[in-house]
Amino acid sequence: xxxxxxxxxxxxxxxxxxxxxxxxxxxxxxxxxxxxxxxxxxxxxxxxxxxxxxxxxxxxxxxxxxxxxxxxxxxxxxxxxxxxxxxxxxxxxxxxxxxxxxxxxxxxxxxxxxxxxxxxx
Amino acid sequence: xxxxxxxxxxxxxxxxxxxxxxxxxxxxxxxxxxxxxxxxxxxxxxxxxxxxxxxxxxxxxxxxxxxxxxxxxxxxxxxxxxxxxxxxxxxxxxxxxxxxxxxxxxxxxxxxxxxxxxxxxxxxxxxxxx
Numbered sequence: 001x002x003x004x005x006x007x008x009x010x011x012x013x014x015x016x017x018x019x020x021x022x023x024x025x026x027x028x029x030x031x032x033x034x035x036x037x038x039x040x041x042x043x044x045x046x047x048x049x050x051x052x053x054x055x056x057x058x059x060x061x062x063x064x065x066x067x068x069x070x071x072x073x074x075x076x077x078x079x080x081x082x083x084x085x086x087x088x089x090x091x092x093x094x095x096x097x098x099x100x101x102x103x104x105x106x107x108x109x110x111x112x113x114x115x116x117x118x119x120x121x
Numbered sequence: 122x123x124x125x126x127x128x129x130x131x132x133x134x135x136x137x138x139x140x141x142x143x144x145x146x147x148x149x150x151x152x153x154x155x156x157x158x159x160x161x162x163x164x165x166x167x168x169x170x171x172x173x174x175x176x177x178x179x180x181x182x183x184x185x186x187x188x189x190x191x192x193x194x195x196x197x198x199x200x201x202x203x204x205x206x207x208x209x210x211x212x213x214x215x216x217x218x219x220x221x222x223x224x225x226x227x228x229x230x231x232x233x234x235x236x237x238x239x240x241x242x243x244x245x246x247x248x249x250x251x
Contacts, residue, residue, distance in 0.1 A: 005241060012251065020129065020251070023162045023202055030233035034241070117246050121129070 004037045005116040012121060014045035015064040016056050021049060024121035025067045032074040041111065042100070043082035047089060050081065052097035068098050080111060124148050125156045125239035128164035130250025132181040133174070138167055141249035142184055149192055157195040157239040158185075160228075164250055165203040168196070168228040171221075189227040197239075200230040 009028050013021035031038050042050055054065040071079070079100040086093060086102065093102055103111065112118060126145055132138040145155050160167055172182045189196050198208060207223060210230055214222035224230065240246045 007240065019202075019205070020162045023199075026201065027161065027233050027236055031237050031240075034234065034237040036237065036241070117240050119127070119240075119246070120248055120251055 004035060006037045006039070006114065007031050008039045008041060008111065008115040008118045010041045010043065010118060010120045011046035011049065012044045013049075015049040015054065016059050016061050017045070020121055021046065021064060022062070022067070024119075025064065027119065027121075028076065029067075029070070029074055032076050038076050039078040039080065039111065039115070040076065041080045041082065041103075041108065043085045043108075047081060047085045047091060050096045050098050050100065051091070052095065065097055071098070080108070082108065122245060123154045123156050123243045124245050124247065125159065125243040127159045127161055127236065127239075127246070127248040128167055128250055129162045129248060131163040131166040132172065134163070135250055137250040138164070139179065139181060142181060142188070144247065144249070145194065146188060149188075155192070155194050156243045157197055157235065158189075159197050159199070159236045159239055160202075161199045161233075161236065162202050162250075163206070165198050165206055165208045168198045168203065168208050169223045170225050170228075171223050186227060194227075196228045197231050197235045198224065198228050199236070200232055203230055 011024050015021050049064050054063050056063055079098060080103045081100045083102050083104050126141055128138060128141045130137050148155060167181060170182060174180050185196060209219060209222050210224045211222045
C-alpha cells in the first residue's frame with residue numbers, strides 16, 4: 001500500500017440516541033490505525049456529540065466525549081462542524097469540547113469533492 | 122471496477138438492507154467485482170441465520186448466502202457490533218457459554234480493520250442504511 005486514501009467520515013447521529021454514533025467513532029479510529037488520511041464532519045444531530053461535560057452514566061452508556069478526546073492521540077485533527085447545524089440548534093461554538101473548523105455549505109462541498117471515499121454514518 | 126459495500130441497517134426494519142443486496146447483485150450482473158460486503162451497526166442483524174420470515178416473504182439472509190456462495194463474495198460482520206446484538210458464531214457461543222449460535226458461513230466475524238481494508242482495496246465504496 002503506497003497511497004493513503006482520503007477518507008471523510010460524516011457523523012449525523014445524536015450521541016446517545018442510537019449505538020451508531022459510537023460505532024461510527026470506532027470505525028474512525030480503525031481508519032486512523034490503518035494510516036489513512038482522515039477527515040471528520042459533524043453535522044445534523046451529531047453536533048451534540050461535541051458538547052462538553054457529558055455525563056451519560058444514568059443512561060448506562062460510555063461517554064462519547066471520552067472517545068473524542070482520544071482523537072488527538074490518533075492524530076485525527078481535520079475535524080469540521082456544519083455551521084448551519086449549530087445555528088439551527090442554537091449551539092454556541094464556544095461550547096464545543098473539541099478543536100474544530102466550523103464550515104458553511106460551500107466549504108462542505110469543497111470538503112466532499114476533495115475526498116476519495118465518504119462514509120456516511 | 123472493484124466495489125465494496127457497507128450495510129448499516131437491519132433487515133425488515135429498513136428497505137435499505139434489501140437495496141444493498143440488490144446493488145451487489147446488479148454490480149455483479151454488470152461485470153463488476155465485489156471485494157467485500159461489511160455489516161456494521163444494526164446491519165449485523167442481516168447475518169442472523171435464525172431469521173425466519175414467513176415462507177411467502179423474502180428471506181434476505183438466505184439471499185445473501187446464495188449470492189455469496191455463487192459468486193464467492195466475502196460477507197464480513199463487525200464482531201463488536203455483532204456480539205452486542207447476539208450475532209455469534211459457534212466458537213464465540215462456546216467462549217461465552219451461550220446455548221446457541223446465530224451466525225455461520227459464509228458470514229464471518231471480524232474486526233473493523235476489514236472495513237478499512239475494503240475501502241483501501243476497492244475503487245468504490247457504498248454504504249447503505251443511514
